[in-house]
Amino acid sequence: MDHNLPDAYTVRAAIALAVRAPSVHNSQPWDWRFSGRTIELRADTGRRLRQADPEGRDLLISCGCVLHHFTTAAAALGWAARVDRMPDPDLLARIELFPREPREEDIALATAIPRRRTDRRRYATRPLTAWAENRLVRSATVHDAMLRFLDGAPQRSALTAAAVEARDLHRADPDYGLELASWSGRRYAADGVPARNAVLTTAAPLVRDFSNALLTDTDAHDGAALTVLSTADDTPLDRLRAGEAASAVVLTATRLNLASCLVTEPLELPCTRAQQVC
Numbered sequence: 001m002d003h004n005l006p007d008a009y010t011v012r013a014a015i016a017l018a019v020r021a022p023s024v025h026n027s028q029p030w031d032w033r034f035s036g037r038t039i040e041l042r043a044d045t046g047r048r049l050r051q052a053d054p055e056g057r058d059l060l061i062s063c064g065c066v067l068h069h070f071t072t073a074a075a076a077l078g079w080a081a082r083v084d085r086m087p088d089p090d091l092l093a094r095i096e097l098f099p100r101e102p103r104e105e106d107i108a109l110a111t112a113i114p115r116r117r118t119d120r121r122r123y124a125t126r127p128l129t130a131w132a133e134n135r136l137v138r139s140a141t142v143h144d145a146m147l148r149f150l151d152g153a154p155q156r157s158a159l160t161a162a163a164v165e166a167r168d169l170h171r172a173d174p175d176y177g178l179e180l181a182s183w184s185g186r187r188y189a190a191d192g193v194p195a196r197n198a199v200l201t202t203a204a205p206l207v208r209d210f211s212n213a214l215l216t217d218t219d220a221h222d223g224a225a226l227t228v229l230s231t232a233d234d235t236p237l238d239r240l241r242a243g244e245a246a247s248a249v250v251l252t253a254t255r256l257n258l259a260s261c262l263v264t265e266p267l268e269l270p271c272t273r274a275q276q277v278c
């Protein structure tokens, strides 16, 4: 046995943790293959949301999330990842693993993976410390993305208005509605948004219209911190990197005992995507 090569059990364990990553509508649009120390990640384009995500941006962001979850899990298992992003047109990442003693930080971040989940309920107001904000901002910067907190009322209102407009436009689109209904309200499926995670009669404007909602909202006055995550450009590589950064941010939030929810509905329509909020 070569101790410089990860065994199949280790790679499968890292993939099993990685696939708990967030993905749009929990569509899990990824495909993993591995041999020896090399692991390949491809997009499963059959799982792209044709109505909500015609350009495949959310699909690539989802794949970026699973890529970051994978490297985080591998690091905690004692394997550092060298990632070659988009080496071929149909390959999102080729990952090679090399033995490396896990650092405390690797273990702490990987421990957040099974604890993290999307929470669509209203959050209580508990101002974040500057230290916590910095940790979140830095977790994105490492992945070539920028995380900005929307502190001012005009910025928060601009984002909320864009989200409401996108939701209204989507409500008027029967094909979008059919697709959303087919991916949500599920009871026992391994993918899609489960009914128990969709909020019943929510007053929060940023929440999508998932079907058959079962989760009761909190009675908190909505005090969520709103942030915008951006990359320098909108190339396929930027989208993948945005997903890696999004994963790093939500895992860091979980480490800080904060709830989180990714929101992309206003980014899915050209007219709301073009609006300036910060």
Ligand SMILES: Cc1cc2nc3c(=O)[nH]c(=O)nc-3n(C[C@H](O)[C@H](O)[C@H](O)COP(=O)(O)O)c2cc1C
Binding pocket: 020, 021, 022, 023, 024, 025, 026, 027, 058, 059, 061, 062, 065, 116, 117, 118, 119, 120, 192, 193, 197, 207, 208, 261, 262, 263, 264, 265
């Ligand atoms: C690219 C992307 C876009 C998402 N967009 C939204 C969204 O607009 N609204 C929402 O409530 N959840 C959104 N999510 C969260 C997913 O619905 C969630 O990750 C998925 O249902 C799996 O659930 P979990 O995060 O609890 O594991 C998004 C996730 C990703 C990765």
